[in-house]
Amino acid sequence: DSGVTQTPKHLITATGQRVTLRCSPRSGDLSVYWYQQSLDQGLQFLIQYYNGEERAKGNILERFSAQQFPDLHSELNLSSLELGDSALYFCASSVETMNNEQFFGPGTRLTVL
Amino acid sequence: QQPVQSPQAVILREGEDAVINCSSSKALYSVHWYRQKHGEAPVFLMILLKGGEQKGHDKISASFNEKKQQSSLYLTASQLSYSGTYFCGTVNNNDMRFGAGTRLTVKP
Numbered sequence: 001d002s003g004v005t006q007t008p009k010h011l012i013t014a015t016g017q018r019v020t021l022r023c024s025p026r027s028g029d030l031s032v033y034w035y036q037q038s039l040d041q042g043l044q045f046l047i048q049y050y051n052g053e054e055r056a057k058g059n060i061l062e063r064f065s066a067q068q069f070p071d072l073h074s075e076l077n078l079s080s081l082e083l084g085d086s087a088l089y090f091c092a093s094s095v096e097t098m099n100n101e102q103f104f105g106p107g108t109r110l111t112v113l
Numbered sequence: 114q115q116p117v118q119s120p121q122a123v124i125l126r127e128g129e130d131a132v133i134n135c136s137s138s139k140a141l142y143s144v145h146w147y148r149q150k151h152g153e154a155p156v157f158l159m160i161l162l163k164g165g166e167q168k169g170h171d172k173i174s175a176s177f178n179e180k181k182q183q184s185s186l187y188l189t190a191s192q193l194s195y196s197g198t199y200f201c202g203t204v205n206n207n208d209m210r211f212g213a214g215t216r217l218t219v220k221p
Contacts, residue, residue: 002154033209042115043155043200043211056207090154098204099143099162104154 003027004105006091012111018079021108025072025093031055032074033094033102034066038087048098049074056098081112114138116203118212125191125219133186133215135201144177144184145202148195149214155200158186191219 003026013019025032034046036059045058049068060066063081068074078085088107094100116137123131135144143162147155161177161184172189184203188195198214 002156042213043202045209045211048207056209058208098207098209099160101157101160102145103157104147106154 002103002105004091004093004103006089006105006108008108009106010109010111012113013081014113015081015083017081017112018077019081019110021076021078021089021091021110023074023076023091023093023105025074025091026103029093029095029103030072031094031096031098031100032068032072033092033098034060034074034076035090035092035104036087037090037107041087043090046076050096078110083112086110086112115210116201116212118199118201118215120215121213122216123218125195125217127193127219127221128190129219131188131191131217133188133199133201133217134183135185135203135212136181136183137203137205137210139182139203139205141177141179141182141203141205143204144175145204145209146175146184146186147200147202148197149200150197158199188217191217193219193221195219 005024030051046060048056091105092102094102146158149155177184201212
């Protein structure tokens with residue numbers, strides 16, 4: 001158990017819909033990262049938040065957005081969903097920067113029908 | 114740009130050694146190594162920082178050649194529990210990229 005929690009575990013929705021994925025980092029970690037893992041694209045970095053502020057952006061689509069709240073939990077919002085958005089979405093946390101070890105949550109499996 | 118991992122897959126017998134390589138076309142500040150078992154989340158193995166030394170714990174170690182922008186993961190005396198997909202993650206300018214993974218299978 002990494003100490004990072006994610007909800008829900010599974011999500012099935014339809015194209016065009018909007019969903020929110022939630023992540024709670026390990027106690028003491030200030031940075032949260034979101035990743036997407038699909039068979040064809042592999043593991044892709046989406047975005048990093050540090051202590052409530054966006055710190056780094058990766059391959060995140062404009063239809064996706066995230067935020068980190070004062071209690072340090074984070075949410076990833078995915079809107080106007082397409083079939084290609086079906087993937088495993090992982091959240092990870094670290095003490096501070098990308099150069100610290102990251103601990104991954106169990107993931108949310110999103111299926112878009 | 115995504116780092117390149119090699120080999121794509123390797124099959125070992127228990128007790129054998131393996132090396133997994135990761136190379137990038139960009140200057141790197143750090144390299145992460147993770148192992149992921151089927152249906153599970155990636156698990157952190159180690160991180161190597163620019164200017165840092167070779168790292169290791171137990172029978173898994175890694176090196177980082179920052180001039181060549183390459184890292185290698187060394188698995189010695191492999192155990193069944195080493196089976197999984199190994200990913201390197203490279204960090205450059207606040208951007209993290211992962212290799213496509215190396216699938217390692219250890220057989221009894």
